[in-house]
Amino acid sequence: MFNAVMSEHSADEVNAADAYDFSRIHTLVDVGGGYGHFLAAILSRVPELQGILFDLPQAVAGASSMIGKMGLSARCETIGGNFFDSVPPGGDAYILKRVLHDWDDETAASILKNIHAASEPGTALLIVESVLPAGNAPHPGKFLDLQMLVVTDGGRERSQEEYATLMKAGGFRFSIVIPVRGSHLSIVEGIRV
Numbered sequence: 001m002f003n004a005v006m007s008e009h010s011a012d013e014v015n016a017a018d019a020y021d022f023s024r025i026h027t028l029v030d031v032g033g034g035y036g037h038f039l040a041a042i043l044s045r046v047p048e049l050q051g052i053l054f055d056l057p058q059a060v061a062g063a064s065s066m067i068g069k070m071g072l073s074a075r076c077e078t079i080g081g082n083f084f085d086s087v088p089p090g091g092d093a094y095i096l097k098r099v100l101h102d103w104d105d106e107t108a109a110s111i112l113k114n115i116h117a118a119s120e121p122g123t124a125l126l127i128v129e130s131v132l133p134a135g136n137a138p139h140p141g142k143f144l145d146l147q148m149l150v151v152t153d154g155g156r157e158r159s160q161e162e163y164a165t166l167m168k169a170g171g172f173r174f175s176i177v178i179p180v181r182g183s184h185l186s187i188v189e190g191i192r193v
Helices: 002-012 015-019 037-045 057-061 063-069 105-118 140-151 160-170
Strands: 027-031 050-055 076-080 093-097 124-132 172-179 185-192
Touching (some): 015 037, 015 185, 027 037, 037 063, 037 076, 050 063, 057 063, 057 076, 105 160, 124 140, 124 160, 124 172, 160 172, 160 185
Parallel strands (some): 027 050, 027 093, 050 076, 093 124
Antiparallel strands (some): 124 185
């Protein structure tokens, strides 16, 4: 049920696939990518890109059919596992969409440390989340932050500064925040050091 709901969210978030220049990447690893709708949207836009979908075994089992129907099986590998243990090596970039906001800082940093261990210096880390602006002006991410407070154990939305601190704890250097057109989401880029 969770993966079906996340797939519905992905349908609304494909603009994030257009917000970043994925053409400079050879292999993109989608960590916690569920059924793979978001990764499939990116692969459909960048024909030379290879993808690895990584999530719990029951999630990626549901992805193979959709990936096949989109004609992406030759370019998208699915791997089952747990990002608290390790993530697949070999990516030029690792992307996490709506993953880190589920976790407190210590747990989120442990996920980033596993990505750090699997990657090489210079690898891009792309976090797709709502980045909280400063001040008290209304923002959809602030409402989502309240939801995370209620439904998770320590999960929350973060500001740019908080993402920079989290990245540093995981072994990455903060680079830039790229707003996603038509969405409250942004892509927060970091580089593995």
